[in-house]
Amino acid sequence: MxxxxxxxxxxxxxxxxxxxxxxxxxxxxxxxxxxxxxxxxxxxxxxxxxxxxxxxxxxxxxxxxxxxxxxxxxxxxxxxxxxxxxxxxxxxxxxxxxxxxxxxxxxxxxxxxxxxxxxxxxxxxxxxxxxxxxxxxxPGFSGLVAMPGTHSKWVYLEGGKVSRFATYLTGELYALLCNQSILRHSIGQDADGIDADHPGFSAGLALALAPDFSLLGTLFEIRAAMLLDGQSEDAAAARLSGMVIGTEAADARAKAPAEIKTVQLVASGRMERLYRKALGAAGFDCETIDADDAVRxxxxxxxxxxxxxxxxxxx
Amino acid sequence: MxxxxxxxxxxxxxxxxxxxxxxxxxxxxxxxxxxxxxxxxxxxxxxxxxxxxxxxxxxxxxxxxxxxxxxxxxxxxxxxxxxxxxxxxxxxxxxxxxxxxxxxxxxxxxxxxxxxxxxxxxxxxxxxxxxxxxxxxxPGFSGLVAMPGTHSKWVYLEGGKVSRFATYLTGELYALLCNQSILRHSIGQDADGIDADHPGFSAGLALALAPDFSLLGTLFEIRAAMLLDGQSEDAAAARLSGMVIGTEAADARAKAPAEIKTVQLVASGRMERLYRKALGAAGFDCETIDADDAVRxxxxxxxxxxxxxxxxxxx
Missing domain, CATH: 3.30.420.300 (2-keto-3-deoxy-galactonokinase, substrate binding domain)
Known part of the structure; x- marks a missing residue:
């Protein structure tokens, strides 16, 4: 031994x-x-x-x-x-x-x-x-765990067992929109450099958390804002990031039972900062668990x- | 002359x-x-x-x-x-x-x-x-016009003038998801062959029109349904098509004033059939205007x- x-x-x-x-x-x-x-x-x-x-x-x-x-x-x-x-x-x-x-x-x-x-x-x-x-x-943990990423997982645990979970295609959709869609002309190369303190990220979050927000019906405005208002590439990326992460956060909050106030957020670095801000704006308290540490x-x-x-x- | x-x-x-x-x-x-x-x-x-x-x-x-x-x-x-x-x-x-x-x-x-x-x-x-x-x-038309496509337009006209409009990235998002995303493994080559009578399209519409539907939080289930239930490629494509078009239709209905019952649907062929079904399910009556004829x-x-x-x- x-x-x-x-x-x-x-x-x-x-x-x-x-x-x-x-x-x-x-x-x-x-x-x-x-x-x-x-x-x-x-x-x-x-x-x-x-x-x-x-x-x-x-x-x-x-x-x-x-x-x-x-x-x-x-x-x-x-x-x-x-x-x-x-x-x-x-x-x-x-x-x-x-x-x-x-x-x-x-x-x-x-x-x-x-x-x-x-x-x-x-x-x-x-x-x-x-x-x-x-x-x-x-041991025996009950609660809600958010695991952001390419395919973000939101997991409900009851007595230490996974009772149900959902997947949001957030990270993948953001990458597709930045790199493959019509929006790529408005976003440039800064898509992965956006941090939580960018005012465009907050603006995107605010849009996504407003009642009746439709991601599908708002994405094109990123392009229109460049054409009409000269919105910069990093502002466009930040706004898009806020819109997609905000959409995930708003839906997760709407679907979580009201008695759940706190989320275990399994994330690191920039991703942790983006999600902590988004989940906070959506009405959750966050307890961060470093993602690497969680794997180990x-x-x-x-x-x-x-x-x-x-x-x-x-x- | x-x-x-x-x-x-x-x-x-x-x-x-x-x-x-x-x-x-x-x-x-x-x-x-x-x-x-x-x-x-x-x-x-x-x-x-x-x-x-x-x-x-x-x-x-x-x-x-x-x-x-x-x-x-x-x-x-x-x-x-x-x-x-x-x-x-x-x-x-x-x-x-x-x-x-x-x-x-x-x-x-x-x-x-x-x-x-x-x-x-x-x-x-x-x-x-x-x-x-x-x-x-x-002349002097007032009302709502739906113009489906890569970037679907929903246009409000008042007295013959465009008063406001919205764009949904529906067609582009569908193509990106079918061809570039993780879902491509579940969809195959049938993405553009889906028609309105496919039961998967109705199933996708029903999902999208249900209260609290989240497109971002449901897309991955297309992949899971293949892995767990052996969902066929054309059923996956039809379901995805119903989900994205249904998301557009549901949001457009939620945002349209209640007194607007009828939509002028500018579309042709398969696209017209898909949207007529989706808009009908969302609660609109449709008057179709053939898209080619509208251009001429x-x-x-x-x-x-x-x-x-x-x-x-x-x-």
Whole structure:
């Protein structure tokens, strides 16, 4: 049995476009870290096992160190499919459904995603691991978690189990509008540099949070404002960002039960600032959970559930 | 002065990707027609004058026949900019602002677009000509006009003048989602084949017309329905089409004054059927105006206003 400060496992967040790995001890302390662009496409070409072993060797991981993986590596287009687990499911049930890579040297598991069956079908893959970490730190947690991103997730937890969730296409739609739509002529290259203190972001939020706002019916005004008023490219990007994030925030607030005042916001850096401002404007209080930290805590919670007794790891 | 049945002018609808020209007599009867892919890009390369003269020669137009042009040929990136006219503007004011191409042989005019200044900036270019035709046929018309397309216009007219309008990015967003977004994996190649009788279209409409519907928060379910329920590609496309057109229809209905029951729907073919169904489901009655016919009537109204006395042409 490893001690604190000695490698107990490695955890990897393996997504479509990036790969991150942490060497951790049994208490979840990070001993070494790797970040690379070895996403799914690169890994399919080079071999998933080779990519992983290369990173493990680089951090000096022992040959028999167990590895837990989350993210799109567990999708049908990934390394090995870890089939979605239907909600509600508690952490033990999620981990019991992890996929095991056949490997003679080490125990490698992929955490499955979660599925919401029925009239509002939905899936998540990757976020469930961050939620494992959240529940590990707050056993039996009930409440609302906002996880902004390309496909933002809004997750209701009850007694430590995911009870329902929704996905907003916010990040992807923003990128499509900035780069592929008629609005690209008005936005330029500044789309990813917008921060929460830009007055255009506040203006976009104010529009989106007003009664009867229609995103579909307002987007074109970004172009018209450039043609008629000479609106600058960064003002256009900021306004658009405020409009799309504000639309997400307003809808999430409208759909949340009134007794829910506080949201756990899983985000970092600029994204955290944008969403904290938007959620605040929509009427939520935010408790921020750093997104990277949430992934690491989730991978540690998964390792603890898979390989260590719970008693030993939650000190 | 030309008689009925003799060429009196040519009218061209010159857009970003296509060119259409009609040879017409003074009463607006079509004597000959041309359709081609000579949109702005092709015409910039080959020369706007050369492209136009080629089509005029093909229909045997006399060397001194006047020509009226509408569409993006009048934009800054087109042949010659015909600056936007601020609303409200009556037909005479719009035509007075047309741009005149310097040409020794013929009188060539480009109809200007319309601009809505202020807090809800908006522009149209091309649709104003269809509206000229509508008002020519219904002098002093007051009411609501829906003009579906890549950028759908909803136009309020009062006493024959455009009083305000909105743009919905419906067609462009649908194409982006089908071809560029994560949803493309669920939709395949059938996106443009959806018709109004597809049950998926009705299902999408029903979703969009329900209270508290959020397009941004529902789009991803198209993907989840494929992953979890094996939703077919054409069902996904139909559902998406119903969701985006339904979002436009629901918002337009919510914003229209209650006393407005009827919409003039300027559309043709499949698009007309999709929108008639959506607008009906949202609570509007529709009077269809064929979109091609509206352009021709608009170009004729413009020619009548520019060159013929009104008395001679409205029989």
């Amino acid at each position: 490893s001690k604190d400060g000695e490698p107990a496992f490695a955890g990897a967040d393996w997504g479509t476009s990036r790969f991150r790995l942490w060497l951790m001890d049994r208490a979840g302390n990070v001993l070494a870290e790797r970040r690379s662009d070895d996403g799914l496409d690169a890994s399919r070409t080079n071999g998933f096992s080779q990519v992983l072993e290369g990173h493990l060797a680089a951090v000096g991981a022992p040959a028999d160190l167990p590895v837990v993986v989350c993210g799109m590596a567990g999708s049908r287009q990934g390394w090995m499919e870890a089939s979605y687990v239907d909600i509600p499911a508690d952490p033990a049930a999620i981990l019991a459904a992890s996929a095991r890579i056949i490997d003679t040297r080490r125990d490698i598991r992929i955490v499955p995603g979660l599925a919401q069956q029925g009239a509002r079908p939905n899936v998540m893959r990757g976020e469930e691991t961050q939620l494992l970490g959240l529940v590990h730190g707050k 805590k989730g991978l540690h919670a998964a390792a603890a559930g898979l390989w260590f007794s719970r008693k030993e790891t939650t000190a | 030309s008689k009925d049945g003799e060429p009196a002018f040519a009218g061209a609808d010159w857009g970003t990707s296509r060119f259409r020209l009609w040879l017409m007599d003074r009463a607006g009867n079509v004597l000959a027609e041309r359709r081609s892919d000579d949109g702005l890009d092709a015409s910039r390369t080959n020369g706007f004058s050369q492209v136009l003269e080629g089509h005029l020669a093909a229909v045997g137009a006399p060397a001194d026949l006047p020509v009226v042009v509408c569409g993006m040929a009048g934009s800054r990136q087109g042949w010659m900019e015909a600056s936007y006219v601020d609303i409200p503007a009556d037909p005479a004011a719009i035509l007075a602002a047309s741009a005149r191409i310097i040409d020794t042989r013929r009188d060539i005019r480009i109809v200007p677009g319309l601009a809505q200044q202020g807090a809800r900036p908006n522009v149209m270019r091309g649709e104003e000509t269809q509206l000229l035709g509508l008002v020519h046929g219904k 009537k608009g170009l004729h109204a413009a020619a009548a206003g520019l060159w013929f006395s009104r008395k001679e042409t409205t029989a």
